[in-house]
Every structure is written in structure tokens, then in C-alpha cells.
Amino acid sequence: MADYNLNINGKSQQVQVDPTTPILWVLRDHLKLVGTKYGCGIAQCGSCTVHLGGVAVRSCSVPVSAVGSQEITTIEGLSENGDHPVQKAWLEHDVYQCGYCQAGQIMQASAFLNNNPNPSDEEIDAVMDGNICRCGTYTRIKKAIKTAANLKNA
Ligand code: FES
Numbered sequence: 001m002a003d004y005n006l007n008i009n010g011k012s013q014q015v016q017v018d019p020t021t022p023i024l025w026v027l028r029d030h031l032k033l034v035g036t037k038y039g040c041g042i043a044q045c046g047s048c049t050v051h052l053g054g055v056a057v058r059s060c061s062v063p064v065s066a067v068g069s070q071e072i073t074t075i076e077g078l079s080e081n082g083d084h085p086v087q088k089a090w091l092e093h094d095v096y097q098c099g100y101c102q103a104g105q106i107m108q109a110s111a112f113l114n115n116n117p118n119p120s121d122e123e124i125d126a127v128m129d130g131n132i133c134r135c136g137t138y139t140r141i142k143k144a145i146k147t148a149a150n151l152k153n154a
């Protein structure tokens with residue numbers, strides 16, 4: 001066990017966990033931030049995506065010992081009131097179906113748009129390729145990312 005002082009969604013959070021514990025379980029089990037979902041546990045589905053130092057990562061596959069002083073942002077901290085451009089665009093296009101994958105989809109898309117404000121279809125396909133949706137919401141996700149880009153650029 002080791003003590004970690006983590007910067008999560010703008011707040012300092014202390015946890016005492018094994019250094020190999022994936023961020024996903026620190027968030028869900030220790031801090032009750034359950035918006036981040038467990039899908040595969042092996043970095044193959046994207047449902048656990050969070051931002052680490054502004055970069056989208058698979059939280060199931062990053063140990064807490066690798067975090068250091070980097071800020072972690074989860075779906076709970078993406079915006080104050082659910083009004084991030086990506087969240088607004090998701091609502092506009094009614095993207096959600098069962099919803100299970102969607103926090104990961106939104107975190108992946110929001111990190112992407114921060115670095116690429118005017119993405120092409122091909123760039124969207126490439127960056128979202130690792131985020132699986134068993135409900136098949138891919139077409140709406142793509143439309144919503146384009147809408148979010150327009151909202152961010154407005
Ligand atoms: S649960 Fe992390 S990528 Fe699937």
C-alpha cells in the first residue's frame with residue numbers, strides 16, 4: 001500500500017492503495033466516481049477513458065503510480081453543469097442508447113477536439129476507432145463531434 005495525493009476534477013484527493021491499482025478502480029471503488037465505466041479491463045473498448053494531463057487514456061490500464069502530479073479529469077469533471085460543447089452536441093443528436101460506453105466516448109472526443117478543432121471524417125474515424133459501442137451509435141457520435149467542433153469554434 002502507498003499514499004497518493006491525486007488531483008481529480010480540480011480537487012485534491014487522498015487515497016491509500018496498492019501502486020499497481022488501475023486509475024479506474026481508484027475512481028470507482030475509492031472515490032465513488034462511477035461515471036467512468038469498466039468494459040474489458042485490457043485497453044480494448046474505451047469505456048473507461050479519462051483525461052490524464054489533458055490526454056485521453058484508458059484508466060483500466062494506467063496504474064495509480066504513473067499519475068504523479070498530472071490532473072485527472074473524469075466525466076463528472078468535464079463541465080460544471082453538463083454543458084461542455086461535446087455534451088451539448090451529444091444531447092442535440094440524441095446519441096445515447098444504453099449509455100454504457102458514452103462517458104468514454106465523450107472523454108475521447110473532448111480530448112481530441114482540444115487538439116484538433118476542425119477534424120475531418122477520417123480523423124474522427126481514426127481517433128474514435130478504439131471506443132466500442134455495442135449499441136452501434138457510431139453515426140450519431142460522428143455527427144455530434146462535428147456539431148461540438150462548430151460549437152467550440154463559434
Ligand atoms: S475497460 Fe478500459 S478499455 Fe475497456
Ligand code: FES
Pocket residue numbers: 096097098099100101102132133134135136137
Ligand atoms: S450506447 Fe450502449 S454501448 Fe454505446
